[in-house]
Amino acid sequence: MNHTRLALGASLALALTLTACSSDDGGGAAKPAAKASGSHTVGTAMGDVKVKNLPERVVVLNTAGLDSAITLGVRPVGATRAGAGQPFLSYLPAAKTKGIAEVGESGSPDLKKIAALKPDLIIGDKAHDGRRxxxxTALAPTVLTGSADDAWKRNFLVHADALGEKTRAKQVAATYKEHVATVTKAMGGAGAAARTEVNVVRFVAGSDIRISGSRTPTATVLSDVGLGRPAITKQARGGIAYEVGPERIGEADADAIFTSTYGNPGLAKVAEATTSGQWRGIRAVRDSRVYTVDDDLWAQGVGYTAANQILSELESDLAR
Structure with missing residues (x-):
């Protein structure tokens, strides 16, 4: 099943419902004036940072921060793009990113554009923004988290603290947990899920093919559901990816495979890999359990909005 144009699943309903109650569209109960006018301290990757209790002009410099803000019902005034010439990642609801000013690319934001927005909070991560x-901080209190790999849930809590939305964050996490349980049950239970080995394969233009390890955000969703992972994933560098050329695509063998493509498919050697004898010998290929998914979501999505959409696709494809 091709999910490239998949509509938002029912799993996203909570996040969107919460968003509908946010201050950016005038809905929901009014915030206590004392709370809104005060400040609090947030623990970050750069140390403690004092921020407004309810920041109103937020700029986010990474996908995780944008996902968190949207999930929590906060519309940033500015955000970076995921890459050159690339808009905000397509899995994010267009209605919720409309009107957000672009301030450059992740990893190289335009400081002048940020300053022009007069932010009262900046959210990013140390790997991309630590050097600047x-x-x-000369522009606004800046909250940087650590790595966005398997620590994305902890980073979400930091984002929620900075945004003054800790209570809503607990609701989001609880609903995600319920969604995980529903998907695991749909797969036949924990035992059946564990016996289903799943690989996530990313074709990248100008690079080797990447078999996802256990520390990517998507891999943590697979783990939450209790799905099995082939032994090859343990060889992933830093737990992120194990790289192979088209001639070694057979190493991606699994019961089910989710594939995505970044960039030009020809340069990513998609056809070269998927027309080979090795590819035809893979269990998932023989059993017609290879699923093409959106790279924006499965390879670049970070956060609860992304995770809930991935859960919905797992249920759609793997449920018994």
């Missing part, structure tokens, strides 16, 4: 931390 002093410049950012």
């Amino acid at each position: 931390y002093k410049q950012l």
Whole structure:
């Protein structure tokens, strides 16, 4: 099943419902004036940072921060793009990113554009923005998290604290947990899920093919559901990816495979890999259990909005 144009699943309903109650569209109960006018301290990857209790002009510099804000019902005034010439990632609801000013690319934001937005909070991560931390803090209190791999849930809590939405964050996490249980049950239970080995394969233009390891955000969703992972995933560098050329695509063998493509398919050697004898010998190929998915979501999505959409696709494809 091709999910490239998949509509938002029912699993996203909670996040969107919560968003509908946010201050950006005038809905929901009014916030206590004392809380809104005060400040609090947030623990970050760069140390403690004092922020407004309810920041109103937020700029986010990474996908995780944008996902968190949207999930929590906060519409940033500015955000970076995921890459050159690339808009906000397509899995994010267009209605919720409309009107957000673009401030450059993730990893190389335009400081002048950020300054022009007069932010009262900046959210990013140390890997991308640590080297410009002093410049950012001169513009607004800046909250940087650590790595966005398997720590994305902890980072979400930091984002929620900075945005003054800790209570809503607990609701989001609880609903995700319920969604996980529903998907696991749909797969026949924990035992059946564990016996189903799943690989996530990403074709990348100008690079080797990447078999996802156990520490990517998507891999944590697979783990939450209790799905099995082939032994090859343990060889992933840093737990992120194990790289193979088209001639070694057979190493991606699994009961089910989810594939995505970044960039030009020809340069990513998709056809070369998927027309080979090795590919035809893979269990998932023989059993017609190879699913083409959106790279924006499965390879670049970070956060609860992304995770809930991935859960819905797992249920759609793997449920018994």
